[in-house]
Amino acid sequence: MIRPFKVWALLFAVLFVTGCSGGGTWGWYVIDPSTEQGMSNVRFLVGGFWATIQLSLIAAAMSMMIGLLVALPGMSSNRWIRLPSRIYIEFIRAIPLLPMLFWVFYGLPVVMRSMGVPISIDAFWGAIITLAISDSAFTAEIYRAGIQSIPKGQTEAARTVGLSYTQTMRYVVLPQAIRRILPPLANQFIYIVKMSAFASVIGMQELTRRANELVVTEYRPLEIYTLLILEYLVLVLIISFFVRWLERKMGSDESR
Amino acid sequence: MRSERVIDISALNKSFGDFQVLKTVDLEVDLGERIVICGPSGSGKSTLIRCVNGLEQYDSGTLIVDGINLADPGGVDRVRSEVGMVFQQFNLFPHLSVLDNLTLGPMKARGLSRADAEALAMEYLERVRIPEQAKKRPRELSGGQQQRVAIARSLCMKPKIMLFDEPTSALDPEMISEVLDVMVELAEEGMTMLVVTHEMGFARKVADRMVFMDAGEIVETGTPSVVFDAPKSARFRAFLDKILQH
Numbered sequence: 001m002i003r004p005f006k007v008w009a010l011l012f013a014v015l016f017v018t019g020c021s022g023g024g025t026w027g028w029y030v031i032d033p034s035t036e037q038g039m040s041n042v043r044f045l046v047g048g049f050w051a052t053i054q055l056s057l058i059a060a061a062m063s064m065m066i067g068l069l070v071a072l073p074g075m076s077s078n079r080w081i082r083l084p085s086r087i088y089i090e091f092i093r094a095i096p097l098l099p100m101l102f103w104v105f106y107g108l109p110v111v112m113r114s115m116g117v118p119i120s121i122d123a124f125w126g127a128i129i130t131l132a133i134s135d136s137a138f139t140a141e142i143y144r145a146g147i148q149s150i151p152k153g154q155t156e157a158a159r160t161v162g163l164s165y166t167q168t169m170r171y172v173v174l175p176q177a178i179r180r181i182l183p184p185l186a187n188q189f190i191y192i193v194k195m196s197a198f199a200s201v202i203g204m205q206e207l208t209r210r211a212n213e214l215v216v217t218e219y220r221p222l223e224i225y226t227l228l229i230l231e232y233l234v235l236v237l238i239i240s241f242f243v244r245w246l247e248r249k250m251g252s253d254e255s256r
Numbered sequence: 257m258r259s260e261r262v263i264d265i266s267a268l269n270k271s272f273g274d275f276q277v278l279k280t281v282d283l284e285v286d287l288g289e290r291i292v293i294c295g296p297s298g299s300g301k302s303t304l305i306r307c308v309n310g311l312e313q314y315d316s317g318t319l320i321v322d323g324i325n326l327a328d329p330g331g332v333d334r335v336r337s338e339v340g341m342v343f344q345q346f347n348l349f350p351h352l353s354v355l356d357n358l359t360l361g362p363m364k365a366r367g368l369s370r371a372d373a374e375a376l377a378m379e380y381l382e383r384v385r386i387p388e389q390a391k392k393r394p395r396e397l398s399g400g401q402q403q404r405v406a407i408a409r410s411l412c413m414k415p416k417i418m419l420f421d422e423p424t425s426a427l428d429p430e431m432i433s434e435v436l437d438v439m440v441e442l443a444e445e446g447m448t449m450l451v452v453t454h455e456m457g458f459a460r461k462v463a464d465r466m467v468f469m470d471a472g473e474i475v476e477t478g479t480p481s482v483v484f485d486a487p488k489s490a491r492f493r494a495f496l497d498k499i500l501q502h
Contacts, residue, residue, distance in 0.1 A: 151345075154347060156341075156347065157409075160339075161361030161413055162366065162413055163364055175351050176349075176350065
């Protein structure tokens with residue numbers, strides 16, 4: 001395993017070397033914390049962390065719930081129960097995130113109003129709804145793969161000792177499936193964090209939006225976007241470590 | 257004394273696609289009877305006993321277990337609470353301890369308290385002679401021990417009928433007898449048993465009736481002493497020759 005500090009060291013080495021020898025093309029002063037303006041710029045950029053985290057966490061939690069509700073009927077032996085789940089997955093999976101975001105943010109309130117439900121959707125909830133729904137098609141497939149990887153004998157044994165379908169899922173199948181589902185689910189969460197950058201286009205003040213706004217006033221895209229990328233890197237590395245810890249705790253890293 | 261009929265199978269048919277696994281099968285079992293079903297692989301014996309607790313659905317015919325028709329709404333659920341089953345691959349729950357494997361059914365399906373369920377579980381673990389393994393995970397146990405846990409898990413639901421689907425086929429030879437011993441004891445206590453197995457020694461010892469199946473049909477039935485010594489059908493004779501020649 002590559003140690004994280006080595007990754008950091010490499011990145012900084014590359015930036016330092018190119019930054020120093022580039023003949024004045026770099027201007028780190030915009031985000032130099034030792035100057036007053038630089039510090040205030042850094043504060044402004046880093047201030048987007050909380051919004052990005054909130055957005056990602058709520059969207060991921062919703063996606064995991066919707067995903068399960070879509071996945072379970074998708075495994076029924078009755079094709080008419082399977083069908084809606086299949087349609088949902090194929091349809092949602094086919095919509096690119098950005099058009100869906102526009103549709104939810106600009107279009108959904110109009111649809112709801114015409115149906116007599118006047119709601120307003122702000123950038124925050126517009127982004128969450130979009131991220132959660134578009135991601136739920138993928139989580140549903142992850143659940144399905146995980147659940148179907150549990151041998152049929154487990155369900156049969158559970159039903160034989162008198163458990164209902166719901167009890168079988170809750171006490172026998174899901175606890176075993178979750179260890180296999182966890183790694184791909186974590187992958188998906190990292191994806192959400194990165195996709196949350198799209199929320200910037202509808203005006204959500206998260207990491208990317210703030211970087212864009214600063215670029216407009218400072219005219220230093222290279223330095224500011226470099227820092228932006230590093231911000232996402234930090235976030236994703238933190239998630240990775242947390243997931244590794246969780247996997248060890250739940251035994252996902254064991255082979256059976 | 258008239259004996260009580262607990263399983264009544266008549267004209268049962270089942271197909272997997274074009275392949276007919278059960279061809280108009282009739283079988284009646286009385287309370288306390290021990291039936292051993294044998295036959296070549298693919299003869300439909302596993303499918304037949306899996307139909308008895310609704311793990312397989314049949315296409316036509318009637319199947320009545322303990323007075324409950326499996327085709328009735330909710331019939332399968334009611335039958336399952338009367339019928340225990342032991343599988344070839346044990347099918348213990350690997351994420352639970354041995355004790356929790358045993359208490360899950362009584363607690364969730366029967367509504368017993370944890371204390372009562374654990375007392376019940378320990379009682380049955382003692383009967384299958386592995387109470388000291390209660391806190392372990394199934395994978396820490398040998399195959400024979402796992403199968404005995406599986407038998408205890410079924411007994412915890414206090415079933416009226418026990419189904420065994422090749423319970424010793426996945427075991428190493430030296431572990432077969434420890435599982436068969438438990439099954440013999442169970443038979444001696446009067447449990448109604450349907451056992452799919454090729455253990456002919458066990459069949460001779462406990463079976464009230466042997467059922468020989470081939471190609472989806474019941475070809476021959478009778479008491480072990482009669483059918484073993486003088487099999488009527490050529491197919492049964494050929495089968496016995498094959499499995500007994502070693």
